[in-house]
Amino acid sequence: MAPSIHPLIDNGITQGSSSFSGGKLHCHCPSDQVEITLNSNVAHNHACGCSKCWKPSGSLFSIVGVVPRDAVSVTANASKLSIVDKEATIQRNACKDCGVHLFGRIEKDHPFKGLDFVHVELSDEKGWQEPQFAGFVSSIIEQGSHPNEMDAVRAKFKAVGLQTYDVLSPVLMDLISTFTAQNSGIRFANL
Ligand SMILES: N[C@@H](CCC(=O)N[C@@H](CSCO)C(=O)NCC(=O)O)C(=O)O
């Protein structure tokens, strides 16, 4: 059987709702779940093949989007959270018991500082923005996917209407490069 890309991709994508304004995320513990309340829908929701984003077991990709950090609050069992890698750009807060990542936060100077990374599949609510693209696709080879499987993986994304990139989407890459240019002293008019 072909490996799962992700349950939210494998059988086609369900469109989100533009009027949806947030909901709750829960970790996978059978009891005393960590609960996160999001007062916003996600943006730039995407499949990520990198090794650092949390993926459901058996899936090659994570689905991860961003919300303003002010829209994120831990509303139950905060004591179960622990940062996976304090040195990483994105400090991923995971449940110590089940390993699920509840939110990833950037504290250092970075173009995405102020945005938290979250996985909407941890919510029972419907209406979250659907995945917009697939990023870090080639990174799945670093985790053991065979290079010969990559055409099939990219074809699966294409079949559900998603563009694939080996880093991030053009709009996000432009934001990163704009930040880098401005930090080096370049000033753009009318930005
Ligand atoms: N090939 C590496 C790539 C890891 C990577 O750079 N991941 C990105 C995307 S995460 C969500 O889009 C990133 O920004 N990482 C910063 C961080 O993780 O702190 C690999 O697969 O590990």
Ligand SMILES: [Zn+2]
């Ligand atoms: Zn848990």
Ligand SMILES: [Zn+2]
């Ligand atoms: Zn990632």
